[in-house]
């Protein structure tokens with residue numbers, strides 16, 4: 001049995017398409033970059049991830065309530081939160097092919113680009129600077145390298161290489177740090193400039209600045225602006241949390257790595273409100289609890305890690321932020337990608353929505369004011385403080401924010417589940433945790449005759465009342481098992497000739513391939529026990 005390696009991501013992507021986990025959005029029109037659709041198996045998987053989160057974080061707790069807020073909110077929300085002024089990435093544009101890049105992605109993309117790799121071969125063979133376009137063309141011809149049409153402009157760039165590029169050609173690590181030339185065509189890049197990631201739209205018929213609105217880039221702000229509503233409409237007392245699952249939108253400059261960085265994605269966010277004196281303890285509690293959640297659902301081992309931010313990475317108002325990270329197979333060896341951030345946010349958000357946009361000055365949060373001394377963006381002016389009956393104290397609660405991505409979580413569960421077992425006739429299987437498996441069980445008659453379907457169908461109909469199950473009477477039994485292994489179905493029940501004699505069926509375990517016989521009357525009880533073990 002082997003764990004994923006090498007071009008494993010290509011295999012995972014191929015399986016996800018072939019078996020209906022994930023499709024490219026609008027594929028028949030060539031797709032649209034940064035958008036994805038979940039197929040019949042994927043929608044069940046992602047829903048199971050969200051349901052597991054909602055169940056464990058909301059239903060199983062006395063100190064959590066839920067919300068479902070609108071995607072488009074009052075534009076002032078984003079001005080006060082800082083997203084309007086500050087939610088941007090630095091971007092560069094190629095003057096030649098007009099491609100846009102996130103500035104910090106240029107180096108790594110350059111290092112991987114086809115033309116740069118070809119150029120590295122050239123530099124390796126010729127220590128002196130390759131001088132001209134002719135030289136490069138002759139080199140390519142001699143090596144039998146066909147330069148793809150898209151690489152033709154790159155040759156021009158190579159024809160005027162500078163020392164930095166030659167040096168980068170000798171040293172792949174340096175290349176990943178250098179944003180010298182366009183990874184696509186080798187053309188010149190503009191200087192980095194900020195690009196706001198919020199998608200804009202307009203409310204109402206007139207496309208005017210006054211009607212400009214934004215698709216939310218995070219679900220969190222809906223929670224902050226409803227803090228008072230929740231306090232007033234429920235009997236919940238501090239410390240308590242508000243949870244929300246929903247779509248967020250970011251106009252990422254370079255969406256990449258499958259669903260990892262998308263332009264439309266789902267978040268599962270909690271804002272946990274507490275007394276300032278207890279916020280350090282609650283931060284540690286949520287950091288550890290969220291890490292355990294992933295571990296218990298199968299992301300165990302060295303591919304999952306908790307990374308505490310260094311003190312100098314923290315916002316001035318925060319006494320801690322941690323990222324829960326996973327070593328996705330599309331990343332370089334030793335690299336990790338963020339699944340969730342757990343942040344201590346102090347009273348920053350509630351205070352901003354009361355007073356206006358805040359900035360840090362001399363270690364304090366103060367109102368961001370314009371040249372005229374007036375607040376740049378005014379808050380709601382509403383009182384968002386909390387009166388604690390027991391302490392007899394009024395204060396602005398501190399907030400701990402565990403903020404997870406549903407799509408990134410789902411992708412990590414897919415990558416972790418993907419297993420190759422060469423000893424099986426069909427070696428690929430998905431070892432999902434039973435709570436996450438899209439289909440919980442399958443029922444097969446060994447052959448589609450001899451009275452076997454008449455026994456198998458009622459078993460299936462009974463199971464289907466409680467769990468998503470499938471009935472399959474077509475193809476050889478080996479093929480049917482393989483189909484279920486690829487879908488990640490933990491158990492298959494098969495009715496065969498012996499069932500007619502002694503009433504037993506075989507149950508096959510996905511992970512071990514082990515089979516045992518149980519009485520057909522015990523199938524539901526067996527499945528219930530094993531799914532919830």
Ligand code: GAP
Pocket residue numbers: 217218219220250252259260261262263264265266267269338339340341401403404405406407408409
């Ligand atoms: N309210 C805090 C917040 O939004 P964030 O780190 O920007 O924090 C939280 O986002 C989580 O949302 C990330 O850890 C990630 O799982 C997910 N996420 C963010 N941007 C994403 C994107 N472009 N595509 C997919 N998931 C994304």
